[in-house]
Amino acid sequence: MVIDDPTLLAEVTAAFREYERALMxxxxxxxxxxxxxxxxxxxxxxxxxxxxIEAIRAFRKGRGGSPRRRLGKVAITVYGAPDGPAFATADAEFFRDNVDRRGRQTQSWVKFPDGWKVVSAHVSLEGSSH
Structure with a gap:
């Protein structure tokens, strides 16, 4: 198994960045x-x-936009070779304006014939520590 093939890593990183642009x-x-x-x-x-996907679409249409945020550390890892199946994970910290808690986002990406697509995503805010 190839990990972090440069071509695939560049592709999925570009897709991740495009998603962040679209979100904001x-x-x-x-x-x-x-x-x-x-x-x-x-x-x-x-x-x-x-x-x-239908529930995701309905949520986005009714939300009225995402809260403003800036990204912190982003870790993207891709598994696979350019001539075969490929899967990637993207883990990111984010910081919302006027919110003390750090946010976390994890996305699972798969390379389909029409490009890289998110197949699973999770967004959360850190809880209070004691």
């Missing part, structure tokens, strides 16, 4: 294009649990 611009068509269009695609957010 509330570009729903661009976000939708970067998620796999299937009932098996899931997204767990800070306040929602969404099973399937």
């Amino acid at each position: 611009a509330d570009d729903i068509p661009a976000m939708d294009a970067l998620f796999h269009h299937a009932p098996t695609t899931n997204r767990f957010g800070v306040g929602e649990v969404l099973y399937g």
Whole structure:
């Protein structure tokens, strides 16, 4: 198994960056294009649990945009070779304006014939420590 093939890593990193751009611009068509269009695609957010692309689409349309944020550390790892199946994980810290808690985002990406798509995503905020 090849880990972090430079070509694949550059591709999925570009897709990740495009998703972040679309998220901050509330570009729903661009976000939708970067998620796999299937009932098996899931997204767990800070306040929602969404099973399937239709639930994800409905949430985005009704949300009115994402809270503003800036990214902290981002770790992307890709598994596979350019001539075969490929899978990637993208783990990111983020910081929302006027929020003390650090956010965390994990995305699982798969390379399909039409490009890299998120098949699972999880967004959360750190809890209070004691």
